[in-house]
Amino acid sequence: MTALVVERAGPGVTIQDGGRHGHLRHGVTVAGPMDPAAFATVHAAVGNPPGAAAIEVSLGGLDLAARDGAxxxxxxxxxxxxRHDGTLLPSLATVRLEAGGHISLRPGSVGAWAYVAIAxxxxxxxxxxxxxxHTRSGLGGLDGRALEAxxxxxxxxxxxxEPAAARLVAPxxxxxxAPIRVLLGPQxxxxxxxxxxxxxxxxxxxSPRSDRMAYALDGTPLRHAAGHDIVSDGVAHGAIQVPxxxxxxxxxxxxxxxxxYPKIANVIGADLGRLAQLRPGASLRFQAVSLTQAVAARRALAERLTGGPAREAIVRTVFTSEFLLSCNLISTWSE
Known part of the structure; x- marks a missing residue:
């Protein structure tokens, strides 16, 4: 059977799909992607249904190899x-791994989460x-844990x-x-x-204390006017608690x-990915919007995702010595 072999995986590299829905009343978290927009884009690029499983890659990076088939x-x-077999690729791309082929992802100057989806x-x-x-409860993925070499x-x-290799354009x-947009409330x-x-x-x-469960924010503390404890209630992706x-x-x-803890606001769905892609040490501000504006932003993003990313031919701009040595630059000629 064709397979992908994990040759190296940094901390926090996991299998994620659209999430484990319908079980919150049993105390089971949804999990799913940190950046829903990037996750939807990677599946659209290979024609997968929304919510299919993909590999979520953290700042620790990932090396994969194809086995027993392309x-x-x-x-x-x-x-x-x-990089594909050592050759630099666009950071948004489709590619074919032949049997024994390799692909590697390493953090660059920006971004915190990346996704790899199989056709x-x-x-x-x-x-x-x-x-x-969900590693805390040991559910899903591969034995409920992060991927390992x-x-x-x-x-x-x-x-x-076809074509297998292309640059993807997803503006x-x-x-x-821009500020991260929020709806104020419910507390x-x-x-x-x-x-x-x-x-x-x-x-x-x-904060460096941030992880897949929550992004902790550092700054000047806020003061509560009516205490910092409430009767526990449900929380949504993007809820902003103030302990x-x-x-x-x-x-x-x-x-x-x-x-x-009281929730002062909730990040709107259209901005969850922008927030997730901020690394520890990054600064941000919040902007309050209306429910009408939040729905309009979500609808606009959904419309852009419907068509999926555009595809462009990959044009080589870097010619490494390894690439040049792999080419037939000298040929024989005889009369």
């Missing part, structure tokens, strides 16, 4: 260094209807795609310095007006099902 795949890795299907057993890996991912239903994934009444204004006006910094210390946490893909 594999067509897409890589969406804004800001990462991507086909990763043949692993679902748990509660999903392959999404030596792991083998069996592949089925492979579909060769909706371009980094932007913004736990903060005085001046503290809500401060939340929106201050610069916040992504007693006054420093916000943005709940991410591996968030807990419920929380007992």
């Amino acid at each position: 594999v067509d795949l897409a890589v969406i890795a804004p800001g990462f260094d991507v 086909g299907r990763i043949a692993l057993p679902p748990v509660l209807g999903s392959l999404a890996t 030596g792991d083998v991912l069996p592949l089925v239903d492979l579909r060769p795609r 909706w994934l371009d980094p932007s310095p 913004d009444d736990h903060f005085a007006a001046d503290q809500i204004a401060a939340f929106l006006a201050r610069d916040w910094t992504v 007693g210390a006054g420093l916000p946490f943005v709940l991410m893909a591996d968030r807990q099902p419920t929380g007992g």
Whole structure:
């Protein structure tokens, strides 16, 4: 059976699909991708259905090799260094790995999460209807854990795609310095007006304590007007909790099902990916928008994703010595 072999995987590289839905009432988190827009784009590039399984790559990077057959795949890795058999690829690209071929992803100057999708299907057993890996509870993916060197991912239903190699153009994934848009509430009444204004006006910094469960923010603490404990209720992807210390946490893909701290705001769906792609040390601001504006932004992103990324021919601009030596630069001639 054709497979992908993990030759190297940094911390936090996992199998993710659209998430494990319908089980929050049982205390089971959704998991799924950190950057939903990048995740949807990588599947559109290879013709997979939305929510199919892909490999999510952290700043630790990843090396893969094809075994027992060729594999067509897409890589969406804004800001990462991507190489196919040692040759530099665009960070958004499709490529064919022949049997024994290699692809590697390494962090570059920007970006925190990358995705690799196969034109086909990763043949692993679902748990509660999903392959999404939640390492804290040991559910999904490969034995409920992050990928490691030596792991083998069996592949089925492979579909060769022509042309196999192309640069992908997805401007909706371009980094932007614009503020992260939020809807205020549902517990913004736990903060005085001046503290809500401060939340929106201050610069916040992504803390090194951040992970798939939550992005911790550093800055000047906020003050609660009505205490920092509430009756625990459900939390959504992007909910911004403010515990007693006054420093916000943005709940991410591996968030807990419920929380007992007031939520001052929630990141809108269209901006979840932009937030996720910020590295520790990056600064950001928040901007409050209306529900109408949030829905319009989500609709606009969905419309752009419907057509998928554009494809362009890859034009070589870097000629390494290894590439030149692989070419037949000298030929014989006789009369």
